[in-house]
Amino acid sequence: MIDAKILVIDDNKSVLSALEILLQFEYKSVQTLFNPNQISSFPNMEQIDIVLLDMNFSAGVNTGNEGLYWLNEIKKKSPNTSVIMMTAYGAVDLAVKALKQGASDFVLKPWNNERLLTTVKSAHELRKSKEEIHKLKKKESNLKQVINADKNFIIGNSKALTSVLNLVRKVAKTDVNVLITGENGTGKELIARELHRLSSRKDEVFIGVDMGSIAENLFESELFGHTKGSFTDAKEDRSGKFEAAHQGTLFLDEMGNLSLQMQAKLLSSIQNKSVVRVGSNKSINVDIRLVCATNCNLEQMVADGLFREDLLYRINTIQIEVPPLRERGDDIMILADFFLKRFANKYDKPGLRTNSMAQEKLMEYSWPGNVRELQHTMERAVILSEGNVLKPTDFLLHSKPAQSMENGPATLDEMELQMISRALDQNDGNYSAAADQLGISRQTLYNKLKKKNK
Template sequence: MAKIFIVEDDAMMVTLMRQTLSKNPNYEIQHFESAEDCLNNLHLNPDIVTIDYHLPGMNGVGLMRKIKSYNSAIMCVLVSGQESLEVVVDAYKSGAQDYLIKNDNLFVNLENSIANLSANVVLKKENEMLKDQIIDRHKYSNILGNSNAVLRMLRLIQKVEKSNMMVLVTGQSGTGKELVAKALHYNSPRARKNFVTVNMSAIPEELIESELFGHEKGAFTDARERRIGKFEEANDGTIFLDEIGEMPLNLQAKLLRVLQEKEVQRIGSNKTIKLDFRMVAATNRNLALEVKEGRFREDLFYRIQGFLIHLPPLKERGDDVILLAKHFLEQYAQTNKTPVATVTKEAAKFMLDYEWPGNIRELKAVMERAAILADNGSITVDDLMFVNL
């Protein structure tokens, strides 16, 4: 449903515009005779406003500027009886989505214009719903665990979530570092903006600079077109640099400058681009040792370690193992539309005694295999297949 305001002081024109737009049952239409009436009702959150250029007290462009200053997302269509190039240019510069002339084609053009804009409204609302679902998935209630280590981690996340401070998440592979990074983002003021993940260990060394900072067309042999980097993509949001300890030493100085100046320079360009982002980094390495051995810059180490969150290995989380196992079994059952498997006492004891070198990632894989192997939906020790390296 698109909410449409018609701002027009000509009663006959209002009637004809209503008749044109009322053919679509997905439009909710309201009419206002003056700019003042429209402005006093912007709290009703219209999606689209059609504005007559010649209004009493204020022209249409002036009203549109006030609407855009109230909420730039409101789409505006200026309707005028004159085809003045100066007015058209002024309208589009002020943020108009369309400009319609009051001629014989007005109502056909109006119908088409509103149809196109309302399609954008529907798409935006669907995107907002998807964002809401993603945000809900990363609420604290979705970080499972009752161990002291997990409760301490949650307290740390809550303390730092609203700030722009850089966060370093440490821990073994498979402990859930990306989950923590997402919790930091989706519980922050940046939640509705981009969350961009870069896995440093998955990018060939020669492509890392371009991937992070972007490049201009022709900057190097295979640069056939301009490409923005991950930092630009994360503007106003959060960038998550996973396995930052894998970053080549020769690029660490450039990363440090980006973090200090909050600006990037694409490869092949002399122009710097100002950005607003928050960075969360993660590593399974001992970065202090990497610094001592000359593989990681000391200044970068201190820069990224604004706020440290350490994730314990699964073997140190006690009964969280069983809690997580049940969660993964429920997930598997929901995905595959099967009954939820249960874990026998013997299997549960075995799981609590096991070292879990692959941590949560290994536990999930073991539970999914066990759910397939279990007879009568009951997981025994024999169903727990471990992959030993």
């Protein structure tokens, strides 16, 4: 016996009796209604798996309109219930109309018992499929919420940050490609997630990819997917990041690390809005919002022949420059307090605070590692703290005073770093201006400072 609930609605009691007798040996629950007006007050309609519904209830009327009306009422109460329409007046156009309005099938009176049982069984399978799809969609929705849950926040109220967030709000509602630029540790991914959160795609998935971590021989497989057997370890078909982000947002970080060959492959997919899996010749259309990020000067890389100009035009319809922490003024202490509370709670050290001298030290530091460096600095200070007050000595910052060239011999690296420090001081910490003054690219300046801080 099939575990399903069936409801038969017909104004002919003989029909109700005949169907009840036929179906009760096949299905666990069979109920009948003589008056269709009882549909509106029928309890737990959403628990009914299949309804067999007559199409004509008034004497002398055979248009089927009554049945179509009650079909719509049932669907309002229980969209996933399978409804089989019954009538003694068969007409192709009426059957088509019923199916268009949500009926699962159409049965003519008098019916063939075996055929009717087959029809009801098919309707039950359809009901189960709809339930499964509903569960999968709910599960997918919950999964997307978990994936998109952002435990980090954009914190601060400086003029520099406010200007960026205003631009984000303007751009978010569109589907244009966005390029986010800025130094390492400034929070480019947070800006990308904010674009997604404020967009019409917010209920879909946000997929982030660190382009710098993908080996060149795996680039196509990771981004575009592959088919089973396309290479040695391809044991099954697999979708790539483009397909995974379909209807959502795809965030490609570290764009400046791509080789020219990888850039060409990426450009093709962005232009065509489609991908071809490795080992296949079938094109798969993808609908994504593309957001890219880099700490490199892509314009300079184009001039140096290291980045494709046509790809740059494709990814930066709108460019958002995230300001370095040293240009965000009081945001330094706002963020420091935020991280202090977070890590004090994490490491069970309630009541921690910084004294005024420590605050002054944090405000005067240039933060070459930006927000990421501040976060790590605060966490380290909390872990190593021994009292309730954090003092200047609790913060281990990596800045080193420049040596004078007159104080004995200096290495070439030390002399170079002195020149960089002077240029930064003379340009109020503006990396681009300092790089121009020194006659090098901003990326070269970043790389030399990274070497200094290792």
